[in-house]
Structure formats: C-alpha cells, structure tokens
Amino acid sequence: MSRPTITFRVFRLRAGDPDSARFEETRLTVNKTTTVLDVLERLRGGDPTLMYRHSCHHGSCGTCTCRINGRESLACTTRVLDLDAKVVTVEPLRKLQPVGDLVVDPVDFFREYPSEWQTLRGSEWQPEASPPEDLPGFTRLENCIECGACVSACPVENFLGPAVLAGLNRERANRPGKEAQLLELAECYRGVWKCERALECSRVCPTGVYPARHIQELRKKLTQ
Amino acid sequence: MMLLMAMPRVIIIGGGGTGAALAYDLSLRGIEVTLLERGELTSGTTGRHHGQLHCGARYAVQDTGIGRECMQESAILRRIAPASIEFNYGLFVAITEEDEQYCDTFLPACAACGIPTRVLKPKRALAMEPNLNPKLRLAVQVPDGSMDAWRLALQFFASARYNGADIRSFCEVVGLNLSSGGAVGTQFRVTGVRILDYRSREECNLEADLVINAAGAWSKRIARLAGIDISVSPSPGTMVAVRSRLTNMVISRLHPAGDGDIIVPQRNLSIIGSTQRLAENPDSIETPEEDVEKLQRLAAEMVPAFKDAPYHTAWSAARPLVGEASGEGLRSLSRDFSLIDHGGPDRVERFLSILGGKATTLRAMAEITADQACQQLGIQASCRTAEYPLRPARSFYSAHAQRAPASGANAGSEERIV
Numbered sequence: 122m123s124r125p126t127i128t129f130r131v132f133r134l135r136a137g138d139p140d141s142a143r144f145e146e147t148r149l150t151v152n153k154t155t156t157v158l159d160v161l162e163r164l165r166g167g168d169p170t171l172m173y174r175h176s177c178h179h180g181s182c183g184t185c186t187c188r189i190n191g192r193e194s195l196a197c198t199t200r201v202l203d204l205d206a207k208v209v210t211v212e213p214l215r216k217l218q219p220v221g222d223l224v225v226d227p228v229d230f231f232r233e234y235p236s237e238w239q240t241l242r243g244s245e246w247q248p249e250a251s252p253p254e255d256l257p258g259f260t261r262l263e264n265c266i267e268c269g270a271c272v273s274a275c276p277v278e279n280f281l282g283p284a285v286l287a288g289l290n291r292e293r294a295n296r297p298g299k300e301a302q303l304l305e306l307a308e309c310y311r312g313v314w315k316c317e318r319a320l321e322c323s324r325v326c327p328t329g330v331y332p333a334r335h336i337q338e339l340r341k342k343l344t345q
Numbered sequence: 346m347m348l349l350m351a352m353p354r355v356i357i358i359g360g361g362g363t364g365a366a367l368a369y370d371l372s373l374r375g376i377e378v379t380l381l382e383r384g385e386l387t388s389g390t391t392g393r394h395h396g397q398l399h400c401g402a403r404y405a406v407q408d409t410g411i412g413r414e415c416m417q418e419s420a421i422l423r424r425i426a427p428a429s430i431e432f433n434y435g436l437f438v439a440i441t442e443e444d445e446q447y448c449d450t451f452l453p454a455c456a457a458c459g460i461p462t463r464v465l466k467p468k469r470a471l472a473m474e475p476n477l478n479p480k481l482r483l484a485v486q487v488p489d490g491s492m493d494a495w496r497l498a499l500q501f502f503a504s505a506r507y508n509g510a511d512i513r514s515f516c517e518v519v520g521l522n523l524s525s526g527g528a529v530g531t532q533f534r535v536t537g538v539r540i541l542d543y544r545s546r547e548e549c550n551l552e553a554d555l556v557i558n559a560a561g562a563w564s565k566r567i568a569r570l571a572g573i574d575i576s577v578s579p580s581p582g583t584m585v586a587v588r589s590r591l592t593n594m595v596i597s598r599l600h601p602a603g604d605g606d607i608i609v610p611q612r613n614l615s616i617i618g619s620t621q622r623l624a625e626n627p628d629s630i631e632t633p634e635e636d637v638e639k640l641q642r643l644a645a646e647m648v649p650a651f652k653d654a655p656y657h658t659a660w661s662a663a664r665p666l667v668g669e670a671s672g673e674g675l676r677s678l679s680r681d682f683s684l685i686d687h688g689g690p691d692r693v694e695r696f697l698s699i700l701g702g703k704a705t706t707l708r709a710m711a712e713i714t715a716d717q718a719c720q721q722l723g724i725q726a727s728c729r730t731a732e733y734p735l736r737p738a739r740s741f742y743s744a745h746a747q748r749a750p751a752s753g754a755n756a757g758s759e760e761r762i763v
Contacts, residue, residue, distance in 0.1 A: 135546060159632075169517070169543075170543055176393070176494070176495045177494060178660035179660055180657065181493060182496075183495075197658065198658045220515075228742050232743060239428070240493075241427075246610075247476065250472065250474060250593065251473060253433075253594075256434070261610075262431055263612075
C-alpha cells in the first residue's frame, strides 16, 4: 500500500506573546485511516509543548475542532488523504480567546449557552421498534456537540451565534413550557435578526445540526 | 465560635475519569484540591472509551465482584448524571448454538451479581431492534446504557470546581518533591510536585499534604518520579464507528468476553469494540488497519447492516490494566482497580496510586481513594458523591461565576436525591 508524504503546517503560539505566532512545517507519511488528530499526536511525541484539545477521537466530544485548510473541522474525523492536498494547514478556531498553539478557550462559547438546556431527546432511529417495557421510548443525546465550528465560521460579529440559536430552537421542542421566554431571547438585539444567511454554520457543522435551518425556523415563528 | 483551620491540600495527578470523580469527592469532604492534567482533560483514555455504561453483565461470568460493582455504580450514575447517559438497556444476542448454551452460565452469573435479566424470544428481540441478525436464537435484556465519556467526566469536574477545586489542564507533573525522614519506618515523604505549565512554558513547585497518582496508563511514569515501580499494563484496544445509528440498545454477543463483541450506539453513530493488545508506550498508539476490517466483520455477525454503513472513524484507547501480562493472558488481567499506599513497602509516605478500573466504576474508585486520603490526613468526613445530582457539563466553563458559597455548605447541588 502506498504511504504518501504530506506537508503539515501547524500554527504555533505561546500564550500572551503574539510575536511568537508562526507556522511550523513537518513532512510525514500517512495511510488511508490517518486523521489530522493522529498527526498532531505524532507531532507531540516529538515536541511535548504542542498544545491542542482532544478527548474522544470519534467526533463525540467536540474538543478538537480546528481550521484545517481553512475550513472548521474536527481533527479526529478528518482523514488526511480525504483532504486531497499535498499541504495541510492546521489553525485554531476564530472568535474564541487563544490559549496557545491550536487551543482556544471555550469559556466565551459557554457564556452564551445556558448550562441547563437539555442534552437528551427522543431517538428517531428505528421508529418502528418497540422499546423495553419500562421505557416510554428510546432516547439519545442531542446532535450538537458544542464544538464551536459554526461560531468560528460565522461572519457575523456581536451575535449570539448559530450554536446557541440552534440549541434554543431544540430547547423549544424539548420544553414547550418555556416557549415565550426562549422566543424573547431569540429576538434580542444579538439574536436571530443579526444572521446574514451566509450558511457557513450549516456548511461546517460536523454533526448535521444545520443551525441556519433552526435560525430560519425561529425567524418564521417570530414573524407569525 | 467555630475555629477556622486550614484544610489540607491534596494534589491529584491525572485528569481522567478517576481524577474527575476524586476531585469532586475530596472537594465535597471540604478538602482543598488541585488537579493537574498534562493535556486537555480526559485526553488520555477516559474520553476515548467505547461509551458503554456497563451494568456488569459483560463481566459477570469472569468476576462476580466487578459485575456487582458495575451494577451498583451504573445505577448511581444514572441517578446523578442522567444528562450524559442514553439509557436504553442492552441485549446480549445468541447467534450460534454455542452462544445459546452459554446462556446457562450467563444467567446465573448475572443473578449472582444482582443484574436483572429478561430472556427474549427472537421475535420480541427483533421487534425491539429490527437490525439484529434475523438468525438470532435468543436475546437477554440487561440494564446497559451509553454514555458521553467527555460530558460525564465534565459533570464531575464541574461539580468539583463548584466546590472550589482547582482544575488545571495543560500542566504536566515533571517531578515529585520528597523530603527525607517521614514517619518511623518510611524513608521519604512527598511534599509536593514540580509542574511544567504548557501555557506559559514555565516550571514551578506546588506544595501538598498528600499526592495522588491517578494517571491511568501513565501512572507507572509518575510513580517512577519517586523511584517506585508499579505494575500497570497499557493495553490499547481499537474501536470503529459507522455513521448510522443501527440500534438504540447496546448489543453484545452472548459468549465469553472477546474481541469485537459489543456495539454501542451513541448520538447518530454505532461503535464496535474492541480488540486488546499491549503497548510499551501509551503515548504512541496507532490503530492497526487489520483491526478495522476484523471489527467490522464481527459487528456484522450481530448486526448485518454494520458492514454497509458509512465508515466514520477508527481509534484506539489504552486501558490501564493492573498487573503485567503478555499476549493471551491479557483478557484475564482484571478490570478491577487497586489502591496503593506507597508509605508501605515502598517507604514513601503521603503518596497514593489508584490504578486500573473502568469508566463505569469511577465514582467507587474515587470513594475508596478519598477514604484512604482522609484517613492519612486525619479528617473525619464520609463520602457523599452518591447523594447529589452532578452539575451540568456546560457549567464547567462557567463555574467560576457560580461557585458554591464558601460557608462550608458545599453540596454538589442544591437538591439532594435519595
């Protein structure tokens, strides 16, 4: 099997020292299952100071989001050869505070995202199936993994952001009793009317949340 | 008037599930806790695990103790952290005659562990899970579930932080500070750690009254900083995810634990695991390509649609098994955990290592370790982690703004359950 050699350009930055920003280039061989996260792990083997976030390695936790060749992606599920490029550039997300190298601080993301909003929903998979006797129905975790990709890709500033508004629309479905309160938040100055419909959020979302669709639904509801 | 005394300070090394539950447990007992993790939290093994909330049935035949503990702990986690768990039960499926015969061993073993089972005819099992192999002979329903490994751990971290614990990621412990002349019979006493903060790239010392090594597959390396050898085998396993949720329940093969015999659904994915091998260095674990094909084939024996579902990703996680083993002996290495007080034969006091264990039993591991820590520190406080719901995962990032009042009313949450 061929093991192509790819050039990786990884963004490096030391906290509090903007002048330290630079790209570090390395050439590595990869195979068909090698992901960008596998590459970062290999690079850290040689340089333990390389900082990046990661946890689940399968697109469930949402920590390893980076800009890979300019597009917000999960490093763990992006296979290098699928990028179809000889040079792969890895940069941190935009809009969140840089911490060092590829790490950004998720605090600003979660400042907007109420921690009490629900994480579980009914499962729509195998709809014809009958659940075990003591379960009212099958459940599953919500699609959004709070990875920040949509926030980084969105061109609008001073905005609640696609993830929060999509979450808000899901919360309406999960808790109909909170409808009025949620719509009031959606309508605020930094709410749905700020959206410029660039659709970048839906384009980069790794888990098929389609935030732009949720924003559209909220706008429709508010104009009814 | 109550006399205010400085509480002892405990340093936990390792930000995996064990460290998370331990930081929370100690913080609930009023102890000042600092947790140090060299990378992102749960970036070692915890975050990468299969995502199964084990009711213990998988281990019931091999080890009644672990089976029983998983049953108790999974029920507690469902109570204190429901937001991170998809609780849909699990099915053990018999495909061959041999599998069917194994049922005679399996059912009494589950009963001995207190795990409720329900034997289902193929028709009923297929009504619950239409994608099962239609040739199945029977299925046994057990209270398994799926968890979000990152968010479950984060709920513990959030609750610990709420109680004042200092949780630091990207801080690697590069040295253990020892003073000679501990108590009679010991040679050294651990007085703190030396850390390298990757944010500032600076080193500094942190003092502690007790240091706990909870570094999982990396704990051997930490113990060596004090000149101590411990037996931990980093034992990686491969998992493969496909981009389709083929079942709602956890599907296990009704046979003795082996490779590729558990399919865990999570969100819109189905994950088959696992394999088991040995690694010298837990830092450089690659995923063997041959594992991927093998796992996909084994998954298809239980759920045929697995082989046609779109490939999502494959990855490996290094289990921290206690003991040393090689090759075929691996599956027999216990999934149990052990707590070592290095003040014993190693003659280094105020230093504990908590080794091994499973994601499902993280709370129990923390309880036993925290009991031992309190005993060494002369603190009378019992474990309360099973009593309160954990704080939401997202609140980890806003916990500074909503920390509990420092009055000592340091509950995990406002309302108490049980």
